[in-house]
Amino acid sequence: MEEQESPALAPAAPHSPDTMGMSAEDERAASPRDEEWPEAEKAEKLARGAALKWASGVFYRPEKLEGLGHYRSRETQRNSSIQSRLKSTVQSYLEGVSAGLEQLRSAAQEVQSVCQDLGAARWALLDSADHFQGLQQMRALVEKHVQLASVVQVLPQIFSVQEVFSHTLQLLHGQRLLEAHAELMMVEHLRDDILSQLHLRGLSSAQTTVLSYFSGLQQLNETLAKQLWDIVGSSLRLVREDPALFVTAVRIIEREEKIDDTLLLEATFLPPGRPKGWRQKFYHVLQDTITGARFRAAHVDAEGPGLARHLAALQKDIVSELRVVKDLMVQCVPAHYNILSVCTTTYHQALTSHLQEILREDLDKQGLFLLLEWALHVYHSPEMMGHPDLLPEVDVSALGPLMSPELVDQTERRYVVKVKASVLEWMQRTLEVEFKEWFREEEPETDHQGFFQSALPVIVMQMLNENIQVASLINDSLQQKVYNMALEELEAFLGRLREALVQCGKEHQQDRAVPKYYVSYLLAMLNNNLALSNSVSSLHPDTAHREVPASLRAALDRMQKKACQLLLEELLLDLQPLCLQLPSRKWLSGSQLVGSMCEVIDKYAKHFSRVRKPVFTLLLMETELLVASQYLRALMQRKMVCKSEEERGQLCDRLLQDTTQLRELFCGLGLDQSQQSLEAVFALRELICLKDPALLSLEVLGFITKYPDASDEHISTLLDLRGDVSKEVRHVVLEMMAQHPQVLPEGYRPIFSTILVPVPELPFCLRKGKCA
Incomplete structure (x- = not known):
């Protein structure tokens, strides 16, 4: 369309003809209006500017002026439509304002009427104030009449209180607990009502008289409570034989709980002895019964068999009683009591404390082992808390461990100490028996290949291995502790065995006929040492970590070296006369x-x-x-x-x-x-x-290169043995050795360093210096 041509093609029109045509008089005429309606003037200017911009964009070419009449008629119609809408809007606004003004006028008239009525009422009340004085006395008389009427109504009950006390006591003695409790509640309600009335009127002095009159209630409450707690204490037996009495006790406790809740909710007046809190007392008595019956024994046998019987009895009784609670007692109490959970928690906590008390005793290793096994394995097993008759209602997994990790670690260490003492004692006896075997009048036993041996390695390794395997039944931690202890004790045992060999060697030096088969038993000990060395790695439970510690390996090496040394000393005694x-x-x-x-x-x-x-x-x-x-x-x-x-x-x-x-x-x-x-x-x-002695220096150089531990003294002695070496040649050889010091290579087996040569006698010299 021609009207929509782009403004970019339109020339700028900073001075339109309409703008240039405005006279000074029109601007002066508009100035008062600008001062009065500045927003309208601003809007008009913006509108004129927009219109001029649009017109300059549409009519910037002469041929566009042909459509001027069309645009004029269209804008005239638009202005007429806008003016009609404006007139309609203003008319609607004026009609609303008129209705509002009419409503305000009506409201003002009504307010004025109300003010007049209030003033008349005020003057009427002031005129009749004197007549109300007589009504005050009437009100006091009415209140007094109501009080006297109430007293007259309760007088028969008040006079019968002592008789009710006696009857209630008879009911209690006859274990008619529900009837006794009903009468007791009636008397308590009467007393509490009287005390409440006195409390509201501030008559505190009269409350003492009322409490004295109803003093028998305290004895009745105590008697009833004693019977209730005796019943609760025997609940595990009663629910099996006749649960009616236990159910009665629970009903009475629930009645008292409802009364406590009502009085605490009102929170205006609490009678004496309230709240009784019998439900909490029920839990306390039940828990005390559980802990007192099983866990407050005067003394637990610290020896293994006695402790085993005690733990077995605990296991049997706890499972039996929890089955009674799950199958019978749960049906006798309200669901919100959570009686099975309460009993389970009580048994768990009581066992935790009981085990701690047992651990204060000086238990032997069997007792410590039984306690660890029972707490870590038996307690959670299907034979006890995981029993099929208790699942799934009984779940102790959320109650924490029966023994804390710290207590388990402490008990494991105590067990290791006991085992260590036992192992030490056993090894000492084994060593004593082995030492006596060395002095027998017969050779040591042999294996199927004819090698000398004794039962020592089998006894020692079997004892250590059994203790490690027993510890593995508890957990990996105890097994590792016992394994470390076993290696330490084996290392110490090797040291004592080495000392025993030294002692046997000393006795043999004094009399070579004792022991008779000295060499044979030394050889047997070498085989035993080799067997121990090969068996140590099998002690470790984990095949991936079967590495013999360096200290134990060193102890085995020292043991082997000592036995070899004693054998070589024996050989040397036979060789020395020949040498x-x-x-x-x-x-x-x-x-x-x-x-x-x-x-x-x-x-x-x-x-x-x-x-x-x-x-x-x-x-x-x-x-x-x-x-x-x-x-x-x-x-x-x-x-x-x-x-x-x-x-x-x-x-x-x-x-x-x-x-x-x-x-x-x-x-x-x-x-x-x-x-x-x-x-x-x-x-x-x-x-x-x-x-040729002159070539000795070269020959000696080759010799000391091959045997670097040969010293000057050794070479000098060898030169003396020849008998033809002059001082000059000797001096050259020794100088050559001094110029070529030797270092022992790694892995070299020294031979000359173990040989001592006699010191030569030096000739007399007049001058200072080295004598040739």
Whole structure:
């Protein structure tokens, strides 16, 4: 449409013809109106501006002026429509204002009429005020008449109070409780009504007289209450035999509770003795009956069998009584009593306290174990609180544990202490028996493979394993505690067993005939130690963590080393007489000295074969090292010095023969040549066989490189054994050793460091300094 052309194409018209055509007189004429109606002037200006903007947008081209008549007629019709709507709105507004004014005029007239009526009423009341004075006396007389009429009505009841007291007491003695309670309530209602009236009138002095007159009520209440609580205390028996009496007691208690609730709700006057709170007393008596019957025993046997009987009786009685409560008592009391929940909670709390009291006793290990097992397993089992006859109504899971985690941990520690004392005592007796076995006149027993052994490992491990398995029946925590204790006790036992071996060795040194089979029992102890070492890992309940602690492993190693040491000392005693003959001229000439040594070694090797292979190999290696070190020690005792080259040749031949014979012996016994230390004798022989002493420095360097624990004293002694080494060569060799200090490599088995050589006698020197 042409009317809707975009304003962007229309030229700006800042000065329209209509605006330019306004005269100064029109503006002055409009100024008073602007001052009077500034909003109207502002609106008119905005309207004119909008109209001019629209007109400039529509008629900005001459050809658009052809539709001017159309736009004029359309706007005229629009203005006529707007004016008619405005006139209709103003007319409606004026009619509403007129109706409102008429209503206000009518309301003002009515208010004026009311004010006149109120004034007339006021003057009428003032005129009749004197006539009301006589009515006050009439009101007092009426109140007094009402009071006297009330007193006259209750006089027969008041006069019969003492008779009612006697009759009520007879009813109580005859256990006609409902009738007795009805009369008691009647008398109490009469007393309370009188006291209430006196309280409202402020006659406190008269209340004492009334209380004195009704003093028998206190005795009746006490008598009735005593019978009620006796019935409640026997409720578990009554509901099985004749629940009527128990139901009667509950009905009376509920009546009293309703009276208490009514009086507390009114909260204007509370009679003496109210509220009685008999429902709470019912709970208290029932709970006291439960706890008193089962848990207030004078003393519980601290020994295991007595405690087991006591716990079994508790288990049986509690299940039986809870079944009575669930099946019978619940039907005799209102549902809101929650009687089964109350009894269950009472039993649970009473058991918690009772177990704490039992734990104050000095229980033995069996008693502590029974208590833990009962609290952690039996209590929740189908044999007790999880009994099918009690489920699902009885649920103790929400009541918390019977023993707190702290108490369980404390009890577990006490149990471990008791078990530790028992284990210690048992191990001590086992050690004493084992020590006596060592002095028997017969060899130790053997297994199916012929290895020496004793019952010691089986006894010890079976005892420890049984205690760990027993602890596993309680929980993992106790099992871990007992396991840790077992390892500690085993480590301590190994220490005592080692001391016993030392004591046996001392006695054997004093008389080698005692014990008769000393070596055999030492070998049996080595097998026992190996069996213990292999069995320790099986003690741990978790196969993924079966690792022997370092301290226990060290104790086992010390035990093995001590037994090996005692065996080697025994071997050394047989070898020493032969070693004392080395070196000598007789030995150089072809003595059977080393042959005798081989016989001794072979004899001990046959004994060693009765021990299992890992230890047997260790014994062979230690024996070979002992023989090699003793052979070297004998050579370094400065007993012989070669006087000639021929004698040195004899010495080299003898060393070769002896060492070869010994090496072949140990190889035949199963010891590989690479594991032998006799190679040191072959290396020493090379030093002695060297033809040119000037080359000794190089030979010694190779020797100390292979045997870095060889000292200056050892080398000096070996040089002395040659008999042809000058001071200058000795000095060069020692200087060379000083320039090439050796460090022991890792895993090196020292041989020369265990050999002490005699200190040479120094020649007399005049000057200070080192003597050659």
